[in-house]
Amino acid sequence: NALNFSAGPGALPSTVLAQTREAIIAVPETGVSVLGMSHRSEWFVSIVEEAERNIRALLGLSDRYSVSFLQGGSSLLFATIPMNFATPAFAPPAYVNSGYWSSRASAEASRVGPSTVVWDGQSVGFRELPTLEHLDVDRRAAYLHYVSNETIEGLQFRLPTQDPAVPLIADMSSDFLSRPLATERFAMIYAHAQKNLGPAGVTVSVIDRELLGRIPGNLPRILDFRTQIEHHSNYNTPPVFAIYVLTLITRWLLNDIGGLAAMQKVNETKSSRLYRQLDEMQDVVKIHAARAWRSQMNVAFTFGDARLDRAFTEAAAEHGIIGLDGHRSVGGLRASLYNAVTPEAVELLCATLSEFALQRA
Ligand code: PLP
Numbered sequence: 498n499a500l501n502f503s504a505g506p507g508a509l510p511s512t513v514l515a516q517t518r519e520a521i522i523a524v525p526e527t528g529v530s531v532l533g534m535s536h537r538s539e540w541f542v543s544i545v546e547e548a549e550r551n552i553r554a555l556l557g558l559s560d561r562y563s564v565s566f567l568q569g570g571s572s573l574l575f576a577t578i579p580m581n582f583a584t585p586a587f588a589p590p591a592y593v594n595s596g597y598w599s600s601r602a603s604a605e606a607s608r609v610g611p612s613t614v615v616w617d618g619q620s621v622g623f624r625e626l627p628t629l630e631h632l633d634v635d636r637r638a639a640y641l642h643y644v645s646n647e648t649i650e651g652l653q654f655r656l657p658t659q660d661p662a663v664p665l666i667a668d669m670s671s672d673f674l675s676r677p678l679a680t681e682r683f684a685m686i687y688a689h690a691q692k693n694l695g696p697a698g699v700t701v702s703v704i705d706r707e708l709l710g711r712i713p714g715n716l717p718r719i720l721d722f723r724t725q726i727e728h729h730s731n732y733n734t735p736p737v738f739a740i741y742v743l744t745l746i747t748r749w750l751l752n753d754i755g756g757l758a759a760m761q762k763v764n765e766t767k768s769s770r771l772y773r774q775l776d777e778m779q780d781v782v783k784i785h786a787a788r789a790w791r792s793q794m795n796v797a798f799t800f801g802d803a804r805l806d807r808a809f810t811e812a813a814a815e816h817g818i819i820g821l822d823g824h825r826s827v828g829g830l831r832a833s834l835y836n837a838v839t840p841e842a843v844e845l846l847c848a849t850l851s852e853f854a855l856q857r858a
Contacts, residue, residue: 500842503820507692507835513745551747566730567700571670571689575605587639591615596623596647623650626790640664646672649824651797652790657682676761698739767834767843768793774847799829
């Protein structure tokens with residue numbers, strides 16, 4: 498198999514891939530293909546229950562939080578979060594614009610109603626991040642929204658160290674389940690699949706139930722967060738396949754990896770190895786992120802010239818390494834080190850980088 502460093506769809510753990518292949522023919526305990534499985538079947542109801550239970554166990558979530566599986570990706574949540582929670586009883590919600598995806602989120606919120614941007618990284622070329630605790634946020638704000646890992650720029654926030662003054666909402670699409678969290682500091686956490694959670698189609702939403710009391714009564718039902726919570730993520734036809742693979746991934750995290758602290762260790766090993774390699778090549782390579790904000794999940798870098806970047810992707814492809822193209826908005830290269838990327842794959846990438854640099858020297 499190719500070694501997939503793509504930012505999305507991300508790599509899948511090989512054991513999960515094997516189980517998925519089997520389930521496409523027939524889910525072991527049922528004899529029915531997962532692709533033909535009814536979302537009303539007992540089997541699927543038990544899968545949703547297990548996915549929720551496993552996510553609760555991995556994150557150490559209390560009953561204060563709901564867990565639901567939504568569709569429409571994180572982009573739909575960019576719109577529905579302000580619709581549900583930015584009610585006139587509060588000051589406008591506060592947004593941190595730290596890169597491409599957070600700017601998309603705040604732009605969408607401003608289409609729904611008033612919102613404020615409390616920090617904008619444009620002036621620093623989206624290479625740095627603020628410290629959450631130092632932001633100047635109106636204490637009456639409906640919430641503070643940020644993107645915990647900027648997938649495109651390769652920037653990752655430090656986890657909050659204090660209880661926030663206003664409800665904290667985090668888009669964790671590209672670093673969910675990559676490290677342990679003090680979940681009780683968050684009012685809402687959401688993450689789409691196709692990075693750490695398997696194929697696209699499902700978006701995990703974790704909400705402090707206290708916030709649900711704010712939701713206006715006149716939202717279309719499918720946009721009201723209470724609807725899927727009350728219907729155990731089965732109000733309308735859910736993405737059965739994506740939820741099944743997500744469940745397999747949560748099993749892998751719990752049983753094979755041993756939880757999020759163990760996952761974080763592996764992720765730290767991988768990212769520090771790659772950054773060390775790139776730092777050794779600093780004469781020829783530039784990392785997009787300022788050192789303090791380097792992401793463990795997405796490493797954006799360039800040889801400084803589109804021709805050289807392309808030559809490197811071609812050299813990497815000869816070793817079976819794929820998915821290194823940077824996003825069109827930043828250009829350059831990007832190696833995504835999601836949970837399923839193995840340390841061995843990172844070693845091979847580093848060796849390929851080193852060999853490439855030597856050839857050009
Ligand atoms: N937020 C982040 C951090 C992302 O990386 C992405 C996509 O890659 C999105 C949001 C958009 O998600 P979706 O395509 O599910 O709408």
